[in-house]
Amino acid sequence: MDKIRSGAWPPGMRLAPQRQLCRQLGVNRSTVVTALGELSAMGLIEGRRGGGTRVADLRAAAAGGTVSYRDGTAASDSRAASYGDETATSGGRAGSYGDRVDTSGNGAGMDILPVQPAGSWNSYVEEGVHYPNLPTVQDINRLEYEQGLIRLGTGEPSPGLLPGEAMTRVLAELSRQTLPPLSYEEPLGSPGLRRAVSSELAKNGVQADPDSILITSGALQGLQLIAVGLLPRGSTILLEKPSYLYSIxxxxxxxxxxxxxxxxxxxxxxxxxxxxxxxTKAAMLYSIPSFHNPTGILMDAQRRQKLMDVTGELGLPILEDGAYQELWLDTPPPLPLKALDREGRVLHLGTLSKSASPGLRIGWIVGPEPVVRRLADIKMQTDYGASSLSQLAAARWLEGGYHEEHLQRLRARLRQRRDAALALLQRHFAGLAAWNVPAGGFYIWLALDKPVPLRTLFRAAHKAGLLLNTGDLYDRGDSRHLRLSYVYASPAELETGLPILAGLIRKLQRPGS
Amino acid sequence: MDKIRSGAWPPGMRLAPQRQLCRQLGVNRSTVVTALGELSAMGLIEGRRGGGTRVADLRAAAAGGTVSYRDGTAASDSRAASYGDETATSGGRAGSYGDRVDTSGNGAGMDILPVQPAGSWNSYVEEGVHYPNLPTVQDINRLEYEQGLIRLGTGEPSPGLLPGEAMTRVLAELSRQTLPPLSYEEPLGSPGLRRAVSSELAKNGVQADPDSILITSGALQGLQLIAVGLLPRGSTILLEKPSYLYSIxxxxxxxxxxxxxxxxxxxxxxxxxxxxxxxTKAAMLYSIPSFHNPTGILMDAQRRQKLMDVTGELGLPILEDGAYQELWLDTPPPLPLKALDREGRVLHLGTLSKSASPGLRIGWIVGPEPVVRRLADIKMQTDYGASSLSQLAAARWLEGGYHEEHLQRLRARLRQRRDAALALLQRHFAGLAAWNVPAGGFYIWLALDKPVPLRTLFRAAHKAGLLLNTGDLYDRGDSRHLRLSYVYASPAELETGLPILAGLIRKLQRPGS
Incomplete structure (x- = not known):
């Protein structure tokens, strides 16, 4: 009732099913039933056509106003559009292949319908400029915090692979002297961290002085800044297909x-x-040359040179995503595209999220000074820069040699995990799918011999305790691939999860299923 | 030369004037002259019509291609538009009352002109969706890192007022046990920090449980998320005039x-x-009821209730910016609007940036659950959440009682600074301007008796060693106000700076000047 009185549950909000309320509120079913009965008797909630229970609009009722409901289906239809390449994105809102877009961030039926034209938030959550995440991505974001699921495709190292202890040493080091006051940093980011990143890049053949480096809150923010800072509406970017970029x-x-x-x-x-x-009069090429997400493919040196030549003739700028570049397992990858760049044509993205700590939220963009200055100006308008504390810790992490030491240990552990995953695939997926042997990064791209309805597979897997990253996240039209990751689920979890997954796929591929 | 070879200075980039290059590169004038001579002899730079020296386009020259210059003025004209209320923002790009928009982030003549249609970044930095900062804001962002300037209007506490030592104790506390691995946090932010913020809000009469709270990377990001997440293009928001919101x-x-x-x-x-x-069919009202930025005005309890009543009848949602709410100096302010809200009609923004540490980049949005979930979904797409390290430190900061202790000390010091500033104004601005006596927050809104050209005043002040926040940042049409702040410049700096400022204003107000 507090939630209704304080407006946390605003008028018109549809309540979750009783079972879900029990879970959310941590009480048993009969408590919920009793409470709902009381709320209903008090007129605070009401049953409504279209099903479900909603928070009543006391004000409208008190004023004798007519409460007009828009039909939920119609509301979501206006947002549905077909995805695909070169979708005209300036017009309607895009959903995902006919699935309802659930703006409540909750796939399990907690849905928001407009109650009145103004004074209610219901229309607002549907009307911002920014697209909601794909339903599957929203599901994943939410389900990642559900206990007990085996996460077969998660693109972040499991907590056990993260350097909790070494990071604690970094903090202890920092706290040994009095910290500098945590003011805002320069628009490009803290000079100390930019110097440390510059040295790090030099190890990979990229010459970039600190004035060419912009510190971002993770590489994702780098993409965001480039999207709003450099490209006019209606421009086209070329990219590998499938690609991580399709999932955001x-x-x-x-x-x-x-x-x-x-x-x-x-x-x-x-x-x-x-x-x-x-x-397409493309404005830019986006590429992940090293340990591509989601396929794990490593672009060889010859192809990199060819790519630079072809795009050089076109005068086509490149956005190189180097998120996985350090995470080679067998031998170091060829030089990044940025190292082959003599014209300032390549923007290069890097991050500490895939190796050291996603939670530091530290990434960087390397590029021509006028470009990084423009992006820095937008970053200042977006969030006034990345956390100074994170920047301090990241600089210490890189300069103190913690990073290199951690990478060496991490590579050895990832090598073991990759090999274990490959052995399990051999055992359970031979005759069912094909896959690559990744030379680095996090991913195995599982190509099923026959297509399956991926959203159905996702749901069936969730019921069976598995969380999947299905191929359609990375290529809307896909119905044959899964992104598997050996960095989150442990080898033991893979040993449990992969045979269950194989069983589900076989079942869905059976004729007539 | 390295900067040209690596593409950090791309073809067509106009070099800064020699004097500025000396400063940038930390060498003397004759070294720069010699170096430019050598670069020119090697064909790496060239003089160009329209003045200035630019990086040569070797590739175009090698290919015998014609290098076509667009006219710099025309390029900027296409971006110039007049500001003001209800500017149609969907069409042309907005500059500031006829001043050139300098996308290089450098007001001193380092300008970027397009060289060739593709393969050069020059057109890109002008074409993104996101507006560049106002020229004065870009100047301020840059000049804040120039040594020796007295910053008369800066809206952040000086490093000496920030709790460096207490924050060091927080880090030491955190490093005493092994840190949790710094993974990504839940979409709404770390549960520990949300609980701590919830308790903090309760002290101000706001009942908000952790599920109604979204942690953001500072309050500015909160505004950004609301702008793209809840409002369709073309909607109108009402706001106080002048307002901080006009400056971003x-x-x-x-x-x-x-x-x-x-x-x-x-x-x-x-x-x-x-x-x-x-x-205007307004979609929302934005207000800073407590210690308004830039005027310092405190909305009284009666006006708050009236505001809630009027907007309640309209069903108009409110965005309450509570950034300065804790920073009362004499007596606590009336309850926040959010505390008077029974319908979930108010979104409330808070932050640690104005009190504890701007560099933590921790703020929050309180609102109805469906709204904060929608905003959290966009935040996940923007930067995957605020720094986990900052969130850990912020939770410890609030829970450990550090915050309350710091606030008490800070209030006493700000009171002294305010009183010193008011005494100086009395001495130097009597008969020249009027001003308010702020009961909290950071600002004194100086109302000049006669208008002055503010951009000219800004430049003259910069030459005299002062950095100003002129009134036109907060109300485009203004030519009579300055935002003064007593939290960055020390009383001694104010004692030096304010008489200089008074002199400059007198000079500019003199007839015929």
Missing amino acids: HAFQSAGVKFSGLPMDEHGLLTDRLAREARR | HAFQSAGVKFSGLPMDEHGLLTDRLAREARR
Whole structure:
């Protein structure tokens, strides 16, 4: 009742089903039933056509006003559109292949319907400029905090792989002298951290002085800044297909269109590139050359040079996502595209999230000074810069040699995990799917021999205790792939989860299922 | 030369004047002259019509291509538009009352002109969706890192007022046990910090359970999320005029229009509100009821209730910016609007930036659960959440009682600083301007008796060693106000700076100047 009185549950909000309320409030079913009965008797909630129980609008009732309901289906229809390459994103809102877009962030039926034209938030949550996450992504974001699920595709190292102890030593080191006051940092980020990143980049053949480096709150924010800072609405970017970029909305929300290019085992196919760039008047190419997300593909040195040549002739800028570059397992990858760049044509993204600590939220963009200054200006308008405390800790982490030491240990552990995962796949997926042997990064791209309805598989897997990253997150039209990760689920969890997954896939592929 | 070879200075970038290069590179004038001569002899730079020296486009020259320059003036004209209330922001780009928009983030003549249609970044930095900061704001952001300037208007506590030592104790406390691994936090933010914020809010009469609280990377990010998450392009928000919101571009970049309302010494005038809300079909009211930025005005309890009543009748949602609420100096302010809200109609913003540490980048939004969930979903898409390390430190800071202790000390010191500033104003500005006596917050709103050209005053002040926040930042049409702050410049600096400022104003107000 407090939630209703304080407005946390506003008028018109549909309550979750009773079972879910029990879970949310941590009480048993009969308590919920009693409470709902009381609230209903007090007129605070009411049953409504279309089903479900909603918070009553006392004010409207008191004023004798007519409460007009819009139909929930119609409201969501106006947002549904088909995804795909070169979707015109400036017009309608895009949902995902006909699934309802659930703006409540809660896939389990807690749905918001408009109650009255003003004074209610219900229309507001549907009307902002920014797209909601894909339903599957919203589900994943929420379910990641559900206990006991085996997360087969999660793209972050499990807590056990993160350097809790070494990071504690960094903090202890910092607290040994009095901290500098945690003021705002310069627009480009703390000079100390930029110097440390500059040295780090030099190890990978990238010459970038601190004035060419912008510190961001993770690489994702870098993408966001580039999307709103450098590209006009309606421009097109080329990218590998599938790609991580399809799973987020940074570019689509800025009105940018995608045109996907095929890959082979050596990376992006460059022959289609020139034609597509001209046809779409592409503004930029986005690529993950090292340990591609989601396929794990490593672009070889020859392909990298070819890519630089072809895009050089076109004068096409490149956005190189180097998030996984340090995470090689067998041998270091070829030089980043940025190291081959003599014209300032490549923007390079890096991050500490995939190796050291996602929670530090520290990434960087390397590029020509006028470009990083423009992005820094937007960053100042967005959040006044990344956490100074994180920047202090990250600089110490890099300079103190903690990072290099951690990487070496992490590589050894990831190698073991990868090999264990591959052995399990051999045992359970032979004859059912094919897969790559990743030379680094986090992912195995599982290619099923026959298609399955992926959203159905996602739901069935959730019921069976598995959380999946299905291929359609990375290529809307896909119905044959799963992104598997060996960095979150432990080898023991994979040993439990993979045979269950194989069983579910077999069942869904059976004719007539 | 390294900067050119690596592309940090891309083709077509205009070099800064020699004097500025000396400063930037930390070398003397003759070294710069010699170096430029050598670069020119090597063909790496070239003089160009329109003046200035630019990085040569070697590739175009090698290919025998024609290098076509767009005219710099024309390029900037396409971005110039007049500001003001209800500017149609969806069309052209907005500059500031005819001043050139300098996208290089450098007001001193380092300018970027397009060289070739593709393959150069020059057009890109002008074409993103997001507006650049106002020229004066860009200047301020940059000049704040220039040594020796007296910052008369800066809206953050000076390093000496920040709790460096207490924050060091927090870190030491955290490092005494092994840190939890710094993974990503839940979409709403760390549960521990949300519980701590919830208790903090309760002290101010706001009942908000942790599920109604979203942790943001500072309050500015909260505004950004609301701008893109809740408001369709073309909607209008009402706000006090002048307002902090005019100085940032969060809402304008999302295509939201402003309609400013007048204030008196008790706050926003509510009589005009209803008419304006109906006329503009306003989507929201933004207000800073406690120690308003930039005027320092405290809305009294009666006006708050009136505001809630009027907006309640309209069903108009309110965005309450509570950034300065804790920073009362004489007596605590009346209850926040959120505490008077029974319908979930108020979103409330809070932050640790104004009191504890801007560099933590920790703020929060309190509102109905469906609204904060929608905003959390966008935050996940923007930067995957605020720094976990900052969240850990902030939770410890609040729970450990450090915050309350710091606030008490801070209030005493700000009281002294305010009184010293008021005494100086009495001495140097009597007969030249009027001002308020702030009961809290950071600001004195100096109302000049006669108008002055504020951009000219800004430049003259900079030459005289002063950094100003002129009134036009907070109300585009203003030419009579300055925002003074007693929290950054020390009393000694104010004693030096204020008489200089008074002299400059007198000079500019002299007829024929």
